[in-house]
Amino acid sequence: MTSTTRRSVLAGAAFAASFAITPAFAQAPTEIELFFPVPVDGQLARDMTALIKEFNEKNPAIKATPVYTGSYDETLIKTRAAMKAGKPPAAVIMSANFLLDLKIEGEIQKLDDLIKTDGKTNEAYMGQFFRALHGNAVLDRSVYGVPFHNSTPLLYVNADHFKEAGLDPEKLPSNWEELASAAKKLTKREGDRVTRWGIIAPSNYDYGGWILQALTQSNGGQWFNVDYGGEVYYDSPSMLGALTFWSDLVGKHKVHPAGVQAGGAVSTAFLSGQASMVLLSTGSLTHIRTNAKFPYKVAFVPKNVKNEVPIGGASLVIPTGVEGERRKAAWTLINWMTSPEKSGWWSRATGYFAPNMAAYELPEMKEFIAKNPDAGIAVSQLAYAKPWFATYKTVPVRKAIEDELQAVLSGKKQPKEALVSAQKTADEIMKPYVEQTALKLPTN
């Protein structure tokens, strides 16, 4: 072939190619961002990237970018700041208990009309998700969030330590008394120094409040008014009992280390054999499973009065101000991510529940549960789960009690005075909302 003909052939090919490419260019993909926190570990940042890459390949009309946004709290700050700057992300994986506050502030959208366009009612749409998750997603009968990954606290136990201490790993502590007595037997000391703790529960921000809610509920109490965003019951007997129990494990029984324990450090202590029992999220299941070099068991959070735990985890939301094609694209992404297949895949990768019940009907999930009974126990606890605490200004209201919790666990305060002061701070924070709503009475 001479150079001239080769050139003309190339030109012809390019010409033809330009036609082939044109349709793709004519419709530029709708670009959307998905803000996501990494609540579990770094592997998940990679899993999320893989998930969105697959979505983009299957939906060429949409180009979604996963944006790492820190912890749950930082994700809230970043989303709010981005919205105020006029750059709302199309979708956010948001801590499930922030939805009420976001709704009160008018920062997230109702999804009702999107559901309606798909030919479904709200009830039918939410019917695909576990009942316990509705409280943190449906507000005033409107759907504001789609459950994506959820959790409850769980008791993790080192079976080897149980046997060594003369306890039966087939019969795990089911109430507070058994928990405390097992913890005493499991704690090891060398003189005054503790070399192995009987139990550790995380008390860092976000985690501490959640664990305390689990203890309060299993003590028969309530943390907040489920129907109204301006009431928390910090200074109540059920909560005093829960906080006293936790503080006794530290101060009286000396089976739990003093001071603030961060979630990650608690899992590390468990994996390295420095803690025999830990209270951690179901979200840690996969991590514990892949890294534990000893047989472990999981059980419900031990009760005092009844089995009850709060929901944790996150839902997908669409911020206010996301309109048109971007809104539609976000909805497509949200439904894809919460489909039985994808939510099942994510559940197996992380340990979180698949909120979509149909995920558990899939053969790969059935096989997975059969192979990993611990994941099954986590799911069965969902029957006893209640909504996560959510109020007006959830984060500061939560910090009000967490600061006091940390003071108690560090031995700086007594439970009763801590709760009185937490209640006072929380009431102060919620006052504007309460005056706007509950106290707004007719004047004439």
Place this chain on the structure above:
Amino acid sequence: MIEASSGVANREITPRLGYAATLLIAALWMTPFLWMLVAAFNPHTYGGSGMASLVPSYVPTLGNFAEAWASADFPRYGLNTAIISFGILAGQIVMITLAGYAFARLEFPGRTLCFYLFLLQLMLAPVVLIVPNLATIAKLGLYDSLLGVMAPYFASAFGTFLMRQAFRAIPRELEDAALIDGASVWQRIGFIYLPLAKPSLIAFGIVSVTSHWNEFLWPLMVINSPDLRPLTVGLASFTRGAEGAQAWGVIAAGTLMVSAPLLIAFALFQRAFVNSFVSSGIK
């Protein structure tokens, strides 16, 4: 004779005590760093009781570094961090030199008031300004850009204060002499003030670069594109899980990688740095 010998004894004991105290404080201060070093080469990444030990009890491994390196695009994040830290410094040097000169040498009505208003910036915690700053950045079209991360830091109150003090300490006669020779205001700043204020500039540079090198929250707010992430955000995306276990070995290795450039720079220019701190009065 007796007096002299007791004097010698005093002189010998006191420096030794001082030396020992310095060593002790240095050792305390070094502990977290040493622990990081020991943990970074530990093959048992999730610990075991040996993890808390300062004395290595294992065959060192580079596995943690390999995993940390594979977890994030470190060369790119490193480049972004360098652009941010040194870009901020470059902008700051221009701003604080000119502002410092204005407050030190120019006479204008309301100068003192202006200066105190400027210093008020030091009273505000940066977190409070996240939302208004981000709104401004977005209006300027700088959202999700490295310049957007840098912009709010260009006008540094601390730097301006420092340069004002440094310029005021320079005898005015030097400037007057240049003025007689017909030097413009830019020439006077460039040839007289800047060279003489070098120690202060270097000291400020160290403080500025270290703080922006380590910054997390503001870049997290501004940056969306994975390609524009700085080291801190990139490192956090794989080490800051709340519900997983902390892989101390990998975290230590990653942290060492992130802080290494600064540590090496400090080791190389240690003498110059220390001198500049001594002569600038920052300690």
